[in-house]
Structures are given as structure tokens and as C-alpha cells.
Amino acid sequence: MTIAVLSDIHANLEALDVVLEYIERCGCDRIICLGDVVGYGPNPNECIERLRMRADRVLLGNHDHAAIGLTDPMTFNRYARQAIEWTGETLTPSSRKFLQQLPATCQEESCLCVHASPYAPLDWRYISSVSQAALEFRHFDEAFCFIGHSHVPLVFCLRGNRVLRLHKSSLQLERQARYIINVGSVGQPRDGNPQAAVGIWRPQQRIYELCRLDYDFQTTQKKMRTLHMPAYLVERIAHGR
DSSP states (O other): OOEEEEOOOTTOHHHHHHHHHHHHHHTOSEEEEOSOOSSSSSOHHHHHHHHHHHOSEEOOOHHHHHHTTSSOGGGSOHHHHHHHHHHHHHOOHHHHHHHHTOOSEEEETTEEEESSOSSSGGGOOOOOSHHHHHHHGGGOOSSEEEEOSSSSOEEEEEETTEEEEEOOSEEEOOTTOEEEEEOOOSSOOOSSOOSEEEEEEETTTTEEEEEEEOOOHHHHHHHHHHTTOOHHHHHHTTTTO
16 A cells, blocks of 8 residues: 655645656655645646546635635735735636545544644644654654645654654654655745645655656746736745745
């Protein structure tokens, strides 16, 4: 069994297509998307349709939640708010229905999957430090928890009572440890690397690998400029910030 875990597509069709092609080449058996299919980017309906056809599980992210009117856009910064408002106006009825039916969490192969955090998933909390991870480990029992939301790939490992942040893109997961794994972002990376990110997980072998892929972000930028999206959002995808 090989499972692809991806998150935070953010309506970036060029990035998503490259990731899906890679998943196909890897021969993955299942695809799990951790949410934020829409927001920021120019192709929300097309990305939803791709995932509707290809993904086995799709979760609800905070931008998805806002695009269908369940989170006040005023809670976002002004650039994200502009994109959310445009997305909400652009969604087709079938895309809106798809987002409305998404769950906040799922379980797969003794693993918990959630967009933001195990504790109160719809509060959209970030897990970016060892101290935050230590608190979150108390709120799930599974050996692994896959997350997205921050757009920054991270791995936190709980060994006994000690939480460590691991700086590796490929891991042999220990049987006596538990993990919180952030798979990064397909369409809006923010770790200084503009390449799309996808996690490849082999649960029987207990192997996890983060893969980074080049995509044609210039085409995405051109679409965004044509739609008069904020220049800040257009430029940042070239720098992974």
C-alpha cells in the first residue's frame, strides 16, 4: 500500500496537475487531500474537479470553509480576504456542494488526518513549534497524524515524554514513537522553496517521504494577473513565501 498525502492546493491547477502526474508514476494506491483546495489561486473549480475524480479522501480546510460562507472573511488578512471573496463568487453550484460535504477529519491505516490540528479541528490552530506539538499529541491516539495548514513541511516525533522536531525529508518511522507530519503545500509553499510538495507514505513499511516537484508557476501567475489578483499573491508563489 502506497498513499499520497497532499494539502493546500489553493486553486493552483498547474501545481496540482504536476503532483497528480507524479502520484500516478509512483503507483500510489490512495490519495488523501488535507484541505484548502481553494483560496489564493485562479482555478478553484478545476482543482475541485480534479480531486473529485482522483482523490479517495478530501478534508475541509479553512479557506474552503470561508469560500462557502462558514468563516467570516474578515478574519483573514486583506490579500487572502480578496481571494476568498473572489473564490466565493466564482464557485459553481457543484463545487460549492462538494466543499459543503467535506469532513473535518478522517482516519486511514491507523492514522488521523486533519487540515490544521487534532484539537478542535475547525479552530484552525497552527502547529509550528515543539511546545505546540506536545499539546496536540494529547488529543489523538493514533501513531501518526498528517496535517497541512501552515504550508511548511514539518515532522514532530514523540519518543516517550519527549517531543523532537526532525529535519528530514525521508523517514523510517519508529514503532515505539508517534508522529505529527505536516506535508507542506501543493500550490502555496512557504518554506522558501517554490516547488510543490506531496507526501508519500508506505504504512506497512512505515516509510514517509516528502517529495518536491517543479511546476510552471509562471502560467499560474499569468492567470492571476489576468484576474487582477493582488500582486503580493502573484509574486509570492515564485519564491515559496
